[in-house]
Amino acid sequence: MAGQVRGKDRLSARFVATAPPGEHHDGGGLYLVVSPTGARSWLYRFHHDGKRRFMGLGSFADVTLAQARDLRDEARRVRNAGRNPIDERRAARQAQAGRKTFGEVAGELLAAKAPEWTNSKHAEQWRSALVTGAAALSPLPVEEIDTEAVLAVLRPVWHEKPESASRLRQRIEAVLAYAAAHGMRSGPNPAAWRGHLEHLLAKRVGGEQGHHAALPYAEVPGFVARLRAIDTVSARALEFAILTAARSGEVYGALWPEIDSNARLWVVPAVRMKTRREHRVPLVPRALDILDEMQALRASEYVFRGRRRGRPLSHVAMANVIERMGIAGATPHGFRSAFRDWAGDHTAFPREVAEAALSHIIGNKAEQAYRRGSALEKRRELMTAWAHFLEA
Incomplete structure (x- = not known):
């Protein structure tokens, strides 16, 4: 067929864009499937446990020929290792769905701490700090937040608004500690002051020492x-x-x-x-x-x-x-x-x-x-x- 070559990686980009309806084999189990309406998608066929399997790799509008080949090659590596690439992808998607963002965990912490607060102002201070002050962290997966991400939030306000910045750091630390306690992340807390941020941010009089500045x-x-x-x-x-x-x-x-x-x-x-x-x-x-x-x-x-x-x-x-x-x-x-x-x-x-x-x-x-x-x-x-x- 025009536009195809023998062996692996048979299809050309031009052919993929103009291929007629049907299934067109690129090699290694990768197929371009063109529907009667002209819609194009990628399919990977393989055998596992003695059965023929079909794994969709996405539409041509979202996945290029080169990307489809990369996905096929990754799936082949999984299959050659004796595992089912469909099951592996499903597990990965489930794990991804279970990953919570900093904003989601912050919301859980606010709900958990609500009974502790003696007035609505205290609750609003926490909510404002985590929703507004830490807005840059909100969409990030909580397990991926590192020291640089925390510093990016604190540095712009550390000297300009020292008291607010100190409270913001404490509340970010609380969210990450909550996440660790619930198995959502591991390792040291990147917002911890002692032994960590105290070496990266200038100390303030009384601020991170646990005392409030006071007149004699x-x-x-x-x-x-x-x-x-x-x-x-x-x-x-x-x-x-x-x-x-x-x-x-x-x-x-x-x-x-x-x-x-x-x-x-x-x-x-x-x-x-x-x-x-x-x-x-x-x-x-x-x-x-x-x-x-x-x-x-x-x-x-x-x-x-x-x-x-x-x-x-x-x-x-x-x-x-x-x-x-x-x-x-x-x-x-x-x-x-x-x-x-x-x-x-x-x-x-x-x-x-x-x-x-x-x-x-x-x-x-x-x-x-x-x-x-x-x-x-x-x-x-x-x-x-x-x-x-x-x-x-």
Whole structure:
């Protein structure tokens, strides 16, 4: 037949493009099949276990003559090794279908961690970091993500937005650890900091050391004096956080039913606490004054309302206040560290009282139960002393 030669690789590219309907043998079991309608496809015929087998290799529109020959040669190698190339291809496709992308695994992790989060803002921070911040990783098979892929995401923001970049790295590491725990990948975690990325990315003050940047406690009264001159809800929220030594998330999510002005207490329910234990916070006079200011602006159940009706402040509102004040080396959470340093260096209050004020869990269960019941008034004295120090 014109366009064909004897032996293997008999067909020419020109013949393949114009061949009439029928089966045209290229050699080695490879056939070009042309339908009466002119549609062209590739077929590999072989014998396995005494039976004749037929393996489709794709249409001519998707697979060129050279590619079809490569597929035939690979299938022949599998057959010559005593295996069925059809079964091998099916297994490979199943394995490919079972491979999950970083985005898919991130979605699983978010669903798994949802019960741990005390408020919707925390969940949104994780979702935003993994969906937006790590968008470049999302379509990649999770087992193929390596150090360079992680660095490509982190480097553009590592110096520009250090706090956000640090959290992003931690959350990428969590996704890859989740994947490893579920058998989706193996080997070292390419987003790990210690012993790995710490040698590839510049260290930040306090960032990847597990601590939040904080002002020395001696500088906090001056900071608070400047803070009080700022007439915004965000500034009052930050001052309230400093006065109560509370975590940012606890302040952002504070609800009016949690406030007992008569008892001068803020009772944070266990569901909103990192420790999953109810936390009773003594309120000093200045904290009560702030609450009176917020009550005058009340528009929802949130004590510190955001700009959007019925919503709390943005989770970066306090940090933005510090940034606008031009204060370097400070974070909202860092004021808890300043409080703890002040209590340890500047007062005679027992360590247990200071730790309880920070809602840290110490001692065994019996000790914890006792301290929850007995330390409230001691903590009130401690917080009053802290407020007086801030007025200095």
